[in-house]
Amino acid sequence: SQQGEEDPQALSIQEGENATMNCSYKTSINNLQWYRQNSGRGLVHLILIRSNEREKHSGRLRVTLDTSKKSSSLLITASRAADTASYFCATDEGNNRLAFGKGNQVVVIP
Amino acid sequence: GAGVSQSPSNKVTEKGKDVELRCDPISGHTALYWYRQSLGQGLEFLIYFQGNSAPDKSGLPSDRFSAERTGGSVSTLTIQRTQQEDSAVYLCASSWTGNSYGYTFGSGTRLTVV
Numbered sequence: 001s002q003q004g005e006e007d008p009q010a011l012s013i014q015e016g017e018n019a020t021m022n023c024s025y026k027t028s029i030n031n032l033q034w035y036r037q038n039s040g041r042g043l044v045h046l047i048l049i050r051s052n053e054r055e056k057h058s059g060r061l062r063v064t065l066d067t068s069k070k071s072s073s074l075l076i077t078a079s080r081a082a083d084t085a086s087y088f089c090a091t092d093e094g095n096n097r098l099a100f101g102k103g104n105q106v107v108v109i110p
Numbered sequence: 111g112a113g114v115s116q117s118p119s120n121k122v123t124e125k126g127k128d129v130e131l132r133c134d135p136i137s138g139h140t141a142l143y144w145y146r147q148s149l150g151q152g153l154e155f156l157i158y159f160q161g162n163s164a165p166d167k168s169g170l171p172s173d174r175f176s177a178e179r180t181g182g183s184v185s186t187l188t189i190q191r192t193q194q195e196d197s198a199v200y201l202c203a204s205s206w207t208g209n210s211y212g213y214t215f216g217s218g219t220r221l222t223v224v
Binding site: 045 | 143150158169201208211
């Protein structure tokens with residue numbers, strides 16, 4: 001079943017700006033992960049945040065997790081044209097799979 | 111290998127024919143997953159393999175779908191008597207042990223049933 005739901009579903013920004021997208025989910029989780037998918041390619045793992053963590057950084061990426069609100073945000077700072085992609089959140093509910101949202105299309109205009 | 115390899119990358123088949131999709135995971139990854147992605151949609155879980163344990167087939171949409179994993183490595187997803195609604199991108203992923211680590215995805219097989 002689809003668990004995470006990204007918001008906004010489409011985002012268009014200028015190069016150099018920050019891009020923020022949110023993910024909401026419904027049940028308790030062990031961890032939440034963000035993935036990027038370029039057109040016609042598979043998904044690439046970006047970052048994993050565990051349920052006992054509140055914030056995590058990786059390069060230009062910053063992820064927050066609020067388990068009380070069942071939500072997460074992904075911030076991409078100083079965006080580049082190469083960041084143009086779809087971004088998916090995925091939740092580990094403790095069963096044998098990650099539940100993926102429908103994705104968030106980000107377009108970075110050079 | 112360096113990544114997850116899937117073949118073929120594209121497959122066009124006639125309705126009613128059987129197809130086999132192959133996935134070669136990263137060496138040493140014990141967990142292997144198949145997902146399906148329809149146009150503009152998220153990923154739909156199909157099946158999960160973990161080591162020598164019985165697979166979790168709970169996501170397979172019908173009995174026309176089956177999968178196996180030989181020797182804990184290569185996996186084959188078979189769709190019998192294909193239907194037009196089976197058209198999608200089939201993605202394979204592997205992981206060290208499961209959901210506590212990120213998945214490494216292959217580039218997928220785009221299946222078109224005509």
